[in-house]
Amino acid sequence: MNNVAQDTSYPFVLNRVGEAAGAEILGVDLSQPFDDDLRDAIVRALVANHILVFRDQDLTSEQQMAMTERFGTLERHLLHDVKGHETPQVHVIANVDENNNPIKRTYGSFHWHTDKSYHEIPSFATFLHARELPPDGGQTEFANMHLAYETLDDATKKQIEGLKAIHSWEANRRNTGSKPATPEEIKLRPPVVHPLVRTHPDNGRKALYIGIHTDCIEGMDREEGIALLKRLYDHATERRFVYPHSWRLGDLVMWDNRSLLHRVLHNYDMSQHRRVMHRSVVIGTRPE
Numbered sequence: 001m002n003n004v005a006q007d008t009s010y011p012f013v014l015n016r017v018g019e020a021a022g023a024e025i026l027g028v029d030l031s032q033p034f035d036d037d038l039r040d041a042i043v044r045a046l047v048a049n050h051i052l053v054f055r056d057q058d059l060t061s062e063q064q065m066a067m068t069e070r071f072g073t074l075e076r077h078l079l080h081d082v083k084g085h086e087t088p089q090v091h092v093i094a095n096v097d098e099n100n101n102p103i104k105r106t107y108g109s110f111h112w113h114t115d116k117s118y119h120e121i122p123s124f125a126t127f128l129h130a131r132e133l134p135p136d137g138g139q140t141e142f143a144n145m146h147l148a149y150e151t152l153d154d155a156t157k158k159q160i161e162g163l164k165a166i167h168s169w170e171a172n173r174r175n176t177g178s179k180p181a182t183p184e185e186i187k188l189r190p191p192v193v194h195p196l197v198r199t200h201p202d203n204g205r206k207a208l209y210i211g212i213h214t215d216c217i218e219g220m221d222r223e224e225g226i227a228l229l230k231r232l233y234d235h236a237t238e239r240r241f242v243y244p245h246s247w248r249l250g251d252l253v254m255w256d257n258r259s260l261l262h263r264v265l266h267n268y269d270m271s272q273h274r275r276v277m278h279r280s281v282v283i284g285t286r287p288e
């Protein structure tokens with residue numbers, strides 16, 4: 001952990017853990033109901049730090065769902081509804097087969113993205129609870145898109161002002177080298193258009209809104225737009241903007257998709273070790 005600095009303006013212990021973003025919170029038990037004051041303080045901490053790491057959490061799926069609902073409307077996940085799981089709004093992300101044995105799998109989340117940017121109303125906050133971890137690796141990395149925007153040169157800021165990017169599930173499949181989207185999937189998830197630079201509704205800061213779900217730039221020559229997106233993506237994911245989270249068992253990490261890109265590292269032997277996360281999400285608002 002680097003740059004640990006305590007911020008005493010909260011009703012809980014908050015230590016900044018990353019140069020670019022991130023704070024750990026101690027002394028909050030998310031399995032128990034909490035009042036609006038504590039909820040509002042958590043949101044304030046999230047908006048300021050973008051990633052909150054709640055240590056030593058022990059929650060059932062029901063408790064995780066109840067906790068998540070305190071922050072907004074639960075988003076149903078279209079891909080990962082888990083068979084037989086009692087609360088599909090809290091779903092399991094795990095590299096396991098039907099016998100619960102670890103298997104090597106490929107995930108779109110190996111690439112930098114912001115959750116559900118291929119939806120008109122993308123995700124606000126995502127919650128991941130670490131239930132089983134490999135002995136090493138499997139970090140989740142976060143890149144701060146406010147810093148990425150603010151460090152662009154003036155010419156680039158001027159160039160991208162007012163531009164809009166097209167995001168789609170079809171582009172996600174293509175950009176991640178996955179099985180191409182089917183006509184049914186494309187119909188279910190048609191392309192959407194979002195500003196290339198969005199303004200955070202709570203902190204007022206601008207952020208690049210890009211990632212692996214982008215296809216091209218609206219109204220720009222396709223190849224030229226793809227080249228611009230690539231240039232922004234390369235800049236935005238430079239190490240100076242990144243907080244890499246090394247998981248501890250029981251960590252519950254909450255992050256703000258309006259401020260970040262994220263990805264998971266597949267730097268461990270997936271065929272030998274299980275990595276099991278319980279995930280829940282609240283939906284946000286239309287990016288502006």
Ligand SMILES: [Fe+2]
Nearest residue numbers: 109114115262
């Ligand atoms: Fe994600």
